[in-house]
Amino acid sequence: MTIIEPGCTIGVLGGGQLGRMLTLEAKRMGYRVITLDPEPDAPCGQVADAQIVAPYDDREAVVQLGGRSAVVTYEFENVPAASVQWLEAEGRRVCPSSAILAITQNRWREKTFLADLGLGVPRFRAIASVEDGERAAREIGFPAVLKMVCGGYDGKGQTLVRTPEEAQQTLRRWGISESASAQPRAIWEQWVPFVKEVSMIGVRDERGMILTYPLVENTHVDSILDTSLVPARVAPEVEDEARRIVRAIGEHLGIVGVYCVEMFLLGDGHLLVNEIAPRPHNSGHYTLDACVVSQFENHVRAICGLPIVPPQLRSPAVMVNILGDGSGHRLLGVEQVLEDPRVRLHLYGKREARSKRKMGHVTILVEDVSEALGLAHRVRQQLRWG
Numbered sequence: 001m002t003i004i005e006p007g008c009t010i011g012v013l014g015g016g017q018l019g020r021m022l023t024l025e026a027k028r029m030g031y032r033v034i035t036l037d038p039e040p041d042a043p044c045g046q047v048a049d050a051q052i053v054a055p056y057d058d059r060e061a062v063v064q065l066g067g068r069s070a071v072v073t074y075e076f077e078n079v080p081a082a083s084v085q086w087l088e089a090e091g092r093r094v095c096p097s098s099a100i101l102a103i104t105q106n107r108w109r110e111k112t113f114l115a116d117l118g119l120g121v122p123r124f125r126a127i128a129s130v131e132d133g134e135r136a137a138r139e140i141g142f143p144a145v146l147k148m149v150c151g152g153y154d155g156k157g158q159t160l161v162r163t164p165e166e167a168q169q170t171l172r173r174w175g176i177s178e179s180a181s182a183q184p185r186a187i188w189e190q191w192v193p194f195v196k197e198v199s200m201i202g203v204r205d206e207r208g209m210i211l212t213y214p215l216v217e218n219t220h221v222d223s224i225l226d227t228s229l230v231p232a233r234v235a236p237e238v239e240d241e242a243r244r245i246v247r248a249i250g251e252h253l254g255i256v257g258v259y260c261v262e263m264f265l266l267g268d269g270h271l272l273v274n275e276i277a278p279r280p281h282n283s284g285h286y287t288l289d290a291c292v293v294s295q296f297e298n299h300v301r302a303i304c305g306l307p308i309v310p311p312q313l314r315s316p317a318v319m320v321n322i323l324g325d326g327s328g329h330r331l332l333g334v335e336q337v338l339e340d341p342r343v344r345l346h347l348y349g350k351r352e353a354r355s356k357r358k359m360g361h362v363t364i365l366v367e368d369v370s371e372a373l374g375l376a377h378r379v380r381q382q383l384r385w386g
Ligand code: AMP
Pocket: 122, 145, 152, 153, 154, 155, 156, 158, 189, 190, 191, 192, 193, 194, 197, 220, 223, 224, 262, 274, 275
């Protein structure tokens, strides 16, 4: 077991809010942090010891990041797997490995991996040509969700289609033509009439120990996470089943670090896996305020070879994302929100509050769930852009 002691440097590929929260926890534990992100003054760069400003596919810059770090991790799974491979080829420690990234950043490989494990997933077909689309329409039917194999997140690169015409238009827009490409370019997925969306954070260390956080209930608006509520209001058997799924995925990926599994809960109590994120996740932000050890701290512990610890929930919590809406860049109402000691405000230091951009979040710690949801509603009305 490699131990990376406090005082050493952690490299973070990607400089967004996940990297920022990871950095704040790592710094508290005595680590130094260097990040690489193409945007100067990135949220993570603002709190890290240094930021390399370069594209993720700039080999020289990526190799420099590796050379200055005792371990490299990533906070964004759309960094090219090749960049992680360059670091591995140089003998650098990277957690999670490029092999895991290669699975989770390709929706077709990810779904196939899950199905091969015998886990429930929405019915899906690989699409490499228009003909594949026609076959999927016959075999799976409508409504369906078409998802680009690579590059999609927060609902980007996916479309709900209800008719063959809509499907054709989408495939054409994505450049999928009569002549089949060598690799699937999209997947055709059954639209799932779920009753709830849930997720669970897991953490696995180098020795193979896996710990899981409580099940979270998520609400999305326009495919972007809006609210997370923990503990999820589900039967204990559902939470047990989710835990089994999360453990199976962690074990078979052989991941070192934190990961998140997003799932759909069906009316009959079954769970279908939607997605795996090989990194801390938005639906785990509540752990900073509501758990003894946050997802970010357990990630640092796992990648540095330190003991990972059980994530005890100190209080039920509701997390609400604060998104930009394009109407201004100043967040108004902060003084009102901060008057309530049960509300914890996190802002990511982004200057431009572009529409639907994740700017921050609040975590509300209240024993009674309906009271917490009421407070969340109030906070949402108090905060506005101007
Ligand atoms: P994803 O980018 O795959 O996480 O999808 C973003 C959101 O779109 C999910 O959280 C769901 O709300 C919705 N969604 C994705 N796939 C499906 C599906 N097969 N059936 C129903 N809703 C879906």
